[in-house]
Amino acid sequence: MTAPSTSVLAPTPSSTGPSSAPSSTAPSSAETTTASAAAAQARSAQIEAAIAHDPSGFRVLTGDRPTGALHLGHLMATLDSRVRLQDAGVEVVLVVADYQVITDRDDAGNLPAVVRDVVLDYLAAGIDPERSTVFTHSAVPALNQLLLPFLSLVTVAELERNPTVKAEAVAAERRQGRGMSGLLFTYPVHQAADILFCHGNLVPVGPDQLPHLETTRTVARRFNQRYAAAAPYFPEPEALLTPSLTVLGDDGAKMSKSRGNALELRATEDETVRYFRRARTDSERHITFDPDRRPEVANLLRIGAHFAGTTPDALAESVGAAGAGRLKAVVTDAVVEGLRPLRARRRALAADGHAVVADVLARGTMRANEVADRTLADVHELMGTMYP
Structure with missing residues (x-):
């Protein structure tokens, strides 16, 4: 991996900078969020x-916590987008964030098995290790060493304002005998190290994740101001906004590995049929796409439309008064057919899964370490901590 040019993207105003004109009325937080x-x-x-026009100047950093095999929600919300960017010629760097598993749990489970499942899901979905880099956190020491100088660039108050940290602080108060771990408290800065170690300049995020990226931009900006003012070293990565897609599980709650309500990508066709048969709908017979009033029905329509190559409204119109039973059958058929090639690839890969995953991670780890070692050496030199 070579560092991409940072001149491809025109500069954007810093959200922390002064406004160009005074205002007598400060905008509300809701107005600011909407404007952002x-x-x-x-x-x-x-x-x-x-x-x-030219994808060569872009490098995307993204990834997943290996807490279980990937599911339908992952595919629709992130995996398909990653494959699209890769196929468009963007360099994609995928971190299997094994260190993040222990941010909020005492038992990491069988990490080798879960990491293997995640990598197999990546490959089956279309991630090509010849064009994309796949590695684990724990295998790239220099990346994690960047956490120390980066922590000096943010304040405790700024970390406390981070949405993930704030939410976890509330959750920690509700748990008896367990506070928030230091690793989770510093998670936003670890995320900055993930992105900046490879000079990532583009990060796919949903609208609700924009504040997370701002921490990385702040770290990059402050490092440049403090240590590389004459020639900025780190790019300030930009957000590639993706639809804020929440895929619901069969119980009507957000699809989640921890809730046990997810349809794994590796599931069989019979398991897929049973999954959608028990999916929640509502008592109205006529099918319409109304996400606010009919979230469970809207969820099934989104899923079916995604795999059928149509829109939720069009799918709803095709089902019409045939009711929820017909809707479930249509969605099931679309998902089974849509996932058939992915599942066939995954079965073939899993036949020798240990060797396949070992090879992918070995190549990805080598690339990631080369870049991380070079970045850390540059950081030491810029900070004046390169000793004879």
């Missing part, structure tokens, strides 16, 4: 156009 999302949406459209 709208600006990010417009910027993402410009980035997509730039990718279509």
